[in-house]
Amino acid sequence: MTPVPADGRIVIVGGSIAAATAARSLRNRGHAGQVTLISSEDHPPYARPPLSKAVLTGTDVPESAYLPELEGVELLLGVPAVGLDSAARTVALADGREVGYDGLVIATGARARTLPGGGDRVYTLRDLGDAQELGQLMRQGARLLVVGGGPLGMEVASVGRELGTEVTLVSDTPPMEALLGAHLSGLLVEAATAAGVEIIRQPVSELQQDQAGRPVAVLHDGRRVDGDVAFVAIGCQPNVEWLAGSGLAAGPRGLEVDEYLRVAPGIVAAGDVVAFPAESGCRRTPYWQSAFDQAVTAVEVLLGSGDAPHLPRPYFWTEQFGHHVKLVGSVVGDDAPEEVPAAAGTVLRWRNSDGAPVGAAGIDCPLSITKLRKLLASA
Numbered sequence: 001m002t003p004v005p006a007d008g009r010i011v012i013v014g015g016s017i018a019a020a021t022a023a024r025s026l027r028n029r030g031h032a033g034q035v036t037l038i039s040s041e042d043h044p045p046y047a048r049p050p051l052s053k054a055v056l057t058g059t060d061v062p063e064s065a066y067l068p069e070l071e072g073v074e075l076l077l078g079v080p081a082v083g084l085d086s087a088a089r090t091v092a093l094a095d096g097r098e099v100g101y102d103g104l105v106i107a108t109g110a111r112a113r114t115l116p117g118g119g120d121r122v123y124t125l126r127d128l129g130d131a132q133e134l135g136q137l138m139r140q141g142a143r144l145l146v147v148g149g150g151p152l153g154m155e156v157a158s159v160g161r162e163l164g165t166e167v168t169l170v171s172d173t174p175p176m177e178a179l180l181g182a183h184l185s186g187l188l189v190e191a192a193t194a195a196g197v198e199i200i201r202q203p204v205s206e207l208q209q210d211q212a213g214r215p216v217a218v219l220h221d222g223r224r225v226d227g228d229v230a231f232v233a234i235g236c237q238p239n240v241e242w243l244a245g246s247g248l249a250a251g252p253r254g255l256e257v258d259e260y261l262r263v264a265p266g267i268v269a270a271g272d273v274v275a276f277p278a279e280s281g282c283r284r285t286p287y288w289q290s291a292f293d294q295a296v297t298a299v300e301v302l303l304g305s306g307d308a309p310h311l312p313r314p315y316f317w318t319e320q321f322g323h324h325v326k327l328v329g330s331v332v333g334d335d336a337p338e339e340v341p342a343a344a345g346t347v348l349r350w351r352n353s354d355g356a357p358v359g360a361a362g363i364d365c366p367l368s369i370t371k372l373r374k375l376l377a378s379a
């Protein structure tokens with residue numbers, strides 16, 4: 001890719017960690033040209049992880065999620081990009097404006113997937129408004145029906161119990177198992193159950209509404225489970241619709257990039273929107289650290305200051321039911337991890353069939369990501 005000239009205009013479309021990191025990296029690398037960040041949200045770029053944690057409990061005010069201010073960056077807020085002409089190098093905005101660029105970073109992330117039906121008391125959680133609304137309902141004591149046993153479903157269930165709400169969680173697989181493996185899933189399910197969450201292991205066939213307007217989950221085995229409100233946490237889908245007709249390889253599985261995060265001449269992408277090449281085809285890794293790391297690489301590639309392909313270094317954390325879990329690398333199937341001696345908390349390590357370490361987790365322990373990563377290198 002021909003590098004963007006030192007005084008070239010770089011446009012970033014997106015309003016969260018990938019976009020903000022790209023903007024900051026451009027300035028840190030001394031890029032002298034104009035940098036414009038376009039976000040469909042009215043808020044300045046903010047972090048999403050607190051939305052299912054301290055912002056949801058109400059412990060922290062919404063503004064505490066704002067990312068550090070971006071100096072020397074033009075912010076166009078509350079105006080979605082609706083089209084891209086990659087030949088003319090222009091981004092079309094919903095208000096009719098066209099913004100030209102020399103280099104473009106696509107960081108439009110993802111939005112919550114949901115289920116049809118269930119009426120108007122079915123919620124998802126993706127932005128600050130969602131967190132405020134859901135938090136308020138839980139603080140008012142609304143009985144919560146959670147659909148989905150991934151990190152978001154479990155974190156919201158945890159906050160619900162913290163706020164004294166009755167919580168039933170329905171999940172087709174053991175909660176957290178897909179991400180953290182059977183061992184840690186067991187630990188977190190035990191903690192959730194001890195905290196008073198009723199966990200039902202069943203797929204949800206559909207959402208309906210009862211006569212009082214309450215959402216009801218109809219389970220695969222025919223059972224019906226209701227709540228005053230339902231919270232659906234069944235993953236996220238990439239925001240790629242605005243790229244329709246642009247000729248870029250964007251679809252329901254994300255925006256395809258190469259291993260340098262390049263999309264087309266003058267265009268790179270980062271974050272939850274990205275489908276990155278993997279052995280099994282292009283895959284999204286919709287986690288915070290991945291969005292951050294990709295944004296840093298994408299900017300290096302755009303400026304021509306880096307020539308190495310992006311190296312994914314998986315890291316994920318979650319806070320739920322009194323536990324703080326950090327994972328670097330990945331867990332292996334159902335294999336029991338080995339325990340690594342630690343000064344505080346628990347540290348676990350997984351090995352593949354060749355005995356090579358592939359994942360390390362810290363549970364309620366202050367070990368930094370760097371130190372956890374060293375456990376993978378030094379075993």
Ligand SMILES: Cc1cc2nc3c(=O)[nH]c(=O)nc-3n(C[C@H](O)[C@H](O)[C@H](O)COP(=O)(O)OP(=O)(O)OC[C@H]3O[C@@H](n4cnc5c(N)ncnc54)[C@H](O)[C@@H]3O)c2cc1C
Pocket residue numbers: 013014015016017018019038039040041047048049050051052079080081082107108109110111125126127152239242270271272273285286287288289291315316317318319
């Ligand atoms: C509630 C919650 C809690 C989470 N907790 C954790 C956690 O504990 N640990 C972890 O690792 N990960 C967590 N995640 C995931 C993590 O937050 C995401 O991976 C990260 O936000 C991805 O950043 P992103 O910038 O790629 O995309 P997003 O955060 O999705 O941001 C995309 C931005 O682009 C904007 N946008 C979209 N379309 C357009 C358009 N057409 N024009 C202009 N702007 C547009 C959106 O409005 C949004 O501002 C959590 C996510 C959520 C929702």
